[in-house]
Amino acid sequence: MPGALDGIRVIDMTQMISGPVAARILGDQGADVIKVESPGVGDLVRVMGSRDGFSATFATSNRNKRSIVLDMKTGDGLTWMKKLIETADVFIQNFRPGAAERMGLGEEALRAIKPDLVYVSISGFGESGPYAHKRVYDPVVQALSGLTSIQADRDTGRPRMMRLIVPDKLTALTAAQAITAALLAKERTGKGQHIRLAMLDATVAFHWPEGMATHTWVGAGAKRKQAQLAQDLVFETADGYITCGAVSDSEWQGLCRALDMPEWLEDPRYQTPAGRMLHAPERLTATQEVLIGQASQYWLDKLDAEDVPSAPVLDRDTLLDHPQVLENEIVVESEHPVGGSMRQARPPERFSETPSSLRRPAPVLGEHTDEVLAELGATTSEIDRLRGGGILG
Amino acid sequence: MPGALDGIRVIDMTQMISGPVAARILGDQGADVIKVESPGVGDLVRVMGSRDGFSATFATSNRNKRSIVLDMKTGDGLTWMKKLIETADVFIQNFRPGAAERMGLGEEALRAIKPDLVYVSISGFGESGPYAHKRVYDPVVQALSGLTSIQADRDTGRPRMMRLIVPDKLTALTAAQAITAALLAKERTGKGQHIRLAMLDATVAFHWPEGMATHTWVGAGAKRKQAQLAQDLVFETADGYITCGAVSDSEWQGLCRALDMPEWLEDPRYQTPAGRMLHAPERLTATQEVLIGQASQYWLDKLDAEDVPSAPVLDRDTLLDHPQVLENEIVVESEHPVGGSMRQARPPERFSETPSSLRRPAPVLGEHTDEVLAELGATTSEIDRLRGGGILG
Numbered sequence: 001m002p003g004a005l006d007g008i009r010v011i012d013m014t015q016m017i018s019g020p021v022a023a024r025i026l027g028d029q030g031a032d033v034i035k036v037e038s039p040g041v042g043d044l045v046r047v048m049g050s051r052d053g054f055s056a057t058f059a060t061s062n063r064n065k066r067s068i069v070l071d072m073k074t075g076d077g078l079t080w081m082k083k084l085i086e087t088a089d090v091f092i093q094n095f096r097p098g099a100a101e102r103m104g105l106g107e108e109a110l111r112a113i114k115p116d117l118v119y120v121s122i123s124g125f126g127e128s129g130p131y132a133h134k135r136v137y138d139p140v141v142q143a144l145s146g147l148t149s150i151q152a153d154r155d156t157g158r159p160r161m162m163r164l165i166v167p168d169k170l171t172a173l174t175a176a177q178a179i180t181a182a183l184l185a186k187e188r189t190g191k192g193q194h195i196r197l198a199m200l201d202a203t204v205a206f207h208w209p210e211g212m213a214t215h216t217w218v219g220a221g222a223k224r225k226q227a228q229l230a231q232d233l234v235f236e237t238a239d240g241y242i243t244c245g246a247v248s249d250s251e252w253q254g255l256c257r258a259l260d261m262p263e264w265l266e267d268p269r270y271q272t273p274a275g276r277m278l279h280a281p282e283r284l285t286a287t288q289e290v291l292i293g294q295a296s297q298y299w300l301d302k303l304d305a306e307d308v309p310s311a312p313v314l315d316r317d318t319l320l321d322h323p324q325v326l327e328n329e330i331v332v333e334s335e336h337p338v339g340g341s342m343r344q345a346r347p348p349e350r351f352s353e354t355p356s357s358l359r360r361p362a363p364v365l366g367e368h369t370d371e372v373l374a375e376l377g378a379t380t381s382e383i384d385r386l387r388g389g390g391i392l393g
Numbered sequence: 394m395p396g397a398l399d400g401i402r403v404i405d406m407t408q409m410i411s412g413p414v415a416a417r418i419l420g421d422q423g424a425d426v427i428k429v430e431s432p433g434v435g436d437l438v439r440v441m442g443s444r445d446g447f448s449a450t451f452a453t454s455n456r457n458k459r460s461i462v463l464d465m466k467t468g469d470g471l472t473w474m475k476k477l478i479e480t481a482d483v484f485i486q487n488f489r490p491g492a493a494e495r496m497g498l499g500e501e502a503l504r505a506i507k508p509d510l511v512y513v514s515i516s517g518f519g520e521s522g523p524y525a526h527k528r529v530y531d532p533v534v535q536a537l538s539g540l541t542s543i544q545a546d547r548d549t550g551r552p553r554m555m556r557l558i559v560p561d562k563l564t565a566l567t568a569a570q571a572i573t574a575a576l577l578a579k580e581r582t583g584k585g586q587h588i589r590l591a592m593l594d595a596t597v598a599f600h601w602p603e604g605m606a607t608h609t610w611v612g613a614g615a616k617r618k619q620a621q622l623a624q625d626l627v628f629e630t631a632d633g634y635i636t637c638g639a640v641s642d643s644e645w646q647g648l649c650r651a652l653d654m655p656e657w658l659e660d661p662r663y664q665t666p667a668g669r670m671l672h673a674p675e676r677l678t679a680t681q682e683v684l685i686g687q688a689s690q691y692w693l694d695k696l697d698a699e700d701v702p703s704a705p706v707l708d709r710d711t712l713l714d715h716p717q718v719l720e721n722e723i724v725v726e727s728e729h730p731v732g733g734s735m736r737q738a739r740p741p742e743r744f745s746e747t748p749s750s751l752r753r754p755a756p757v758l759g760e761h762t763d764e765v766l767a768e769l770g771a772t773t774s775e776i777d778r779l780r781g782g783g784i785l786g
Contacts, residue, residue, distance in 0.1 A: 004574035007581075021602065029574050044640060048666055056609035060602045129720030135644065135702040139626040143636040144715070148627055149708040151556050159634050159706045161625045162555050163544050164600050170563060173599075177570035178742035181397035181422050184577045185747045188400075193746035201741035204712070204723050206566075207557050208738040209414065209453045215709055216449035218726065219734040232554045233532040234541055241552050243536040247437060251528065273441055309528040313552045315542040316608055319597070322537070327522030330597050333611065341612040345601040348594035349571035353586035354578045 003030020004354035008183060010090040011036060012065065013105070015043045017138070017165055018199060019094040019122050020061045021172035026090070026179065027064030028347040028356045034084065034372060035065045035363070038072065039393035042365040059336055059362040060344045067363035068372045069393035072103050077391045081105065083376045085113050089186070090179055094122040097132050107194050116192035118182045122175055126198040136199060138165035145203040150211050154232070167203040174202045234313060235288050239295040244287075244303050244310035247273055254306030258299070259290045336361045366393050396423020397747035401576060403483040404429060405458065406498070408436045410531070410558055411592060412487040412515050413454045414565035419483070419572065420457030421740040421749045427477065427765060428458045428756070431465065432786035435758040447731045452755045456737070460756035461765045462786035465496050470784045476769045478503050478510070482579070483572055487515040490525050500587050509585035511575045515568055519591040529592060531558035538596040543604050547625070560596040567595045627706060628681050632688040637680075637696050637703035640666055647699030651692070652683045729754045759786050 008031040012023035020035070020043065027033035037043055045058045068084075071077040085091060091110055093100045100106050100121070107119045121127070124136025131144070139161060142148050147166065148159035178195050186192055208216075233243045246252040249272075256264045264270055264286075269279040276283060291299055296312055303310035314322055320331060320343070329346065336342050347356035369392050373383050386392050401424040405416035413428070413436065420426035430436055438451045461477075464470040478484060484503055486493045493499050493514070500512045514520070517529025524537070532554060535541050540559065541552035571588050579585055601609075626636045639645040642665075649657045657663055657679075662672040669676060684692055689705055696703035707715055713724060713736070722739065729735045740749035762785050766776050779785050 004571075004578040017602070025570065044666060048640070048670060056606040057602045060605075060609060125717050126721045129717045131704075131717040132720075134697065135700060137638055137640060137702045139636045139638055140702045140704040143627070143634075143706045144704040144712075144717070146707050146709050146712045147557075148634075148636070148706050149712075158629075159627045161627055161636075162557075162559075163625065164540075164555075164604050166555075166559065169599055169602070170566060173563060173566035173570060174741055177418065177566060177573055178397075178744070180570055180573040180577060182744065182747070184573060184580060185397040187577060187580050191746055193744055195745070196743040197741060198721060200717065201721055201723050201738075204718070205738040205741040206562055209410070209450045209562070211557050212453075212709060212736075212738070213449040215713065216453060216735050216737060217732055218736055232556065234536070234552045234554055236551075241536075241541075243532045243541070243554075245530050245532055247441070247530060273437060277441060304527065307528060309530045309533045311524075311533045311537040313536045313541050314539050316539050316605060319537075319539040319542075320608065324518050324522045324524040324537070324593065325597070327525075328519045328591060328594055330594050339610055342609050343605075343611055344609060345594070345598040345605070348567055348590060348598040350589040351571070351575060351578075351586055352588070353584055354575070 001353060001355055003028070003356055004351060005180070005183075006030035006354070008032070008090065009034070009088045010092065011084060011088045012092050014092050014094040014122065016045055016094070017061060017168035018171040018175065019092050020045070021169055022122070022175035022179070023092055024061055024064060025172065025176040025347070028358070030354070030356070033065040034368070035062060035067045036081065036084075037067060037069050037365060039069055039390065042067075042069070046365065054336075054338045054364070056339070056342070059339055059342060062362040063344070063358060064360050065363060066360070066368035066372060067366055068369040069366035071391045071393070072105070074389070074391050076386055076389065078104050080373060080376065080378070080386070082113050084372070085110050085117065087376070088114060088117065089183065090118045090120065092120040092122065092175070092179070096135070097123055097127040111192070116186055116190060118179060118186060118192050119194045120175065120179055121194065121196045122171065123196070123198045125200050127196065131200075138168045141167040141199045141203050145200055145207065146211065147203065147207060150207065167199050170206045171197065171199045171202040233284070235291045237291050237294060237296045237299060241313040242291070242296045242299055242310060243313065244299070244308055246276075246308055249273070251308055252276060254308045255303070258302040258306040258308055259287070261290060332358060334358060334361065338364055369393075394746060394748055396421070396749055397744060398573070398576075399423035399747070401425070401483065402427070402481045403485065404477060404481045405485050407485050407487040407515065409438055409487070410454060410561035411564040411568065412485050413438070414562055415515070415568035415572065416485055417454055417457060418565065418569040418740070421751070423747070423749070426458040427761070428455060428460045429474065429477075430460060430462050430758060432462055432783065435460075435462070439758065447729075447757070449732070449735070452729055452732055452735060453737045455755035456751060457753050458756060459753070459761035459765060460759055461762040462759035464784045464786070465498070467782070467784050469779055469782065471497050473766060473769065473771070473779070474498065475506050477765070478506050480769070481507060481510065482576065483511045483513065485513040485515065485568070485572070489528070490516055490520040504585070507585075509579055509583060511572060511579060511585050512587045513568065513572055514587065514589045515564065516589070516591050518593050520589065524593075531561045534560040534592045534596050538593055538600065539604065540596065540600060543600065560592050563599045564590065564592045564595040626677070628684045630684050630687060630689045630692060634706040635684070635689045635692055635703060636706065637692070637701055639669075639701055642666070644701055645669060647701045648696070651695040651699040651701055652680070654683060725751060727751060727754065731757055762786075
């Protein structure tokens, strides 16, 4: 069965993570994604953290795409890019504001060729304002959005980063959803449009519900001291680490039974979810004091028997072999023509009728240049001429 | 102008965060989202962290929805739920596996009423396997997915949580995108389907590209020691904290100039992006030693002049007043009928033709029960009868 986005063509002129992962999600769902790169190294992620020119991160962020190289600084390069745009539903770029226009690939220029195009601009900070001109990487957005402050060390107050590129990838998910919504609107109205998305905006919107809960109500009735939802619920046991937690009354009662602490059931501070939230510090300290007394599996069995949410803390090795990870078939192995045997996570959503799939390994730079140009009507001699001129890398 | 999902009706029978935020994203884009809750407290997030029955997190996770109360344990409640399903495009539930079926709201039962329904099941761990029966909260998925291990303290090795409910909310984004893709497929084929999404699967897929880069290539050629993309790039200055970083050669050269360290330009370890990644620990230590010598603004000005990605570390108070946050109009103020004046982040994506909007404040429990039942054809006396029976709370 074809994927949900079968028949949709996406031109991915993005680099790094936010744009490439957004386009890959669409590719996982069946879109024909063509990644356009410049002659030279191409997308920098191809080599970042790699010793032989093909990074693991590139491989998993750019599967289900074809790669073509076009030198957009030449008239011929731009001409063939525009022939490609004529066949496309979506064009995604994440240059700094103004750069696409200077290259001749602004919205106006492309809409003249393809009136119903969904044109997508992903930026770091937006298209105007004091940061608009700045280069962006994920850590910059983590600092500016408040994420590093939310993650600050509880003892020293030193801001900390999330050790994943969370802003880049939540921007990718946000972009993929917005693009899909625009494709649905286009299907219903016949009209394309321009989607603008800043990583800063996506990150603040993402963390707001609990991250800014203390800053949501304003004015006289403001409750700035509201507890934050996200606690550090890692507990040390006699032989490792586990997590466990209770929100509802029944879960709390189960936790008290599992930990053999019936006196907590009578404690006036802990009678309601709101009370337990308010008194989280002393509650978590007391929980830690009990859990250190026995091994992880002892507690996990007792907590599970009482229906209390709990899990072992897995590292990246034990993750691969965990029975639930195996049951869900999360990790798939395949052969990459350059990198060799590889593991990756399958697309997480399971469609009953339009399954997402891993159809193509991430391409080497320019792997499909000839194929795509031929589809656009270029003859062999034309392709040879372009290659001779350095336009195809 | 109406939103991209104008005319789509979503029945949101979810609680906590993953499902409610997914449905809210669709509501932000114009869908008519009807949140169905049981008599009593309703969604637990309504009261979590709140002292007066309306939490900030609920307010921002459930805007753009209507709320109805139906007791699904009664025949009348189920009957009216099914009348509602007849009018819907999407039904989302995040009960534990099997619970929706036991309530009479399994896929088969609902598809008999509405053949082209997009039926969405969000679970913690999947529908089978050793964890399928378990209750889930965000920390449990953080531990089981490896996130807490990725976030581990570099000095002590103690696993740490990300202090946002990252798995819940990336699952929400993943679900919203998949639902939108299924709506597009339905628009084109006329067919509905069942989307299944586990938080565990969504989280592993999210962190994999850089989080599992060391575990991607397998076998003889495996490069397990590959550096990880995400460093903790928070640096202390003479008066606070900033972030800065350089990936490309030109950015690295700019950083060396801004920090007045021309000797780094000659250092053989730092000549290529791959080399700088490989030698990150000593490079970051040396960078910290320089940056501590001057105040934040001194460095930010010099870094910006050299076009090096950089930013101050903002906390949640300074975030609200930062010029770029103001320029982007990220934060909007509005009045909530119960909570009073509130701030929240607007939907981050900007559609040129189908703008997302904040149309409705998050509803109080059952605020729209009568309105929705009347739309379904219930008479006033029928509604009175249902209310008298306790079915509407």
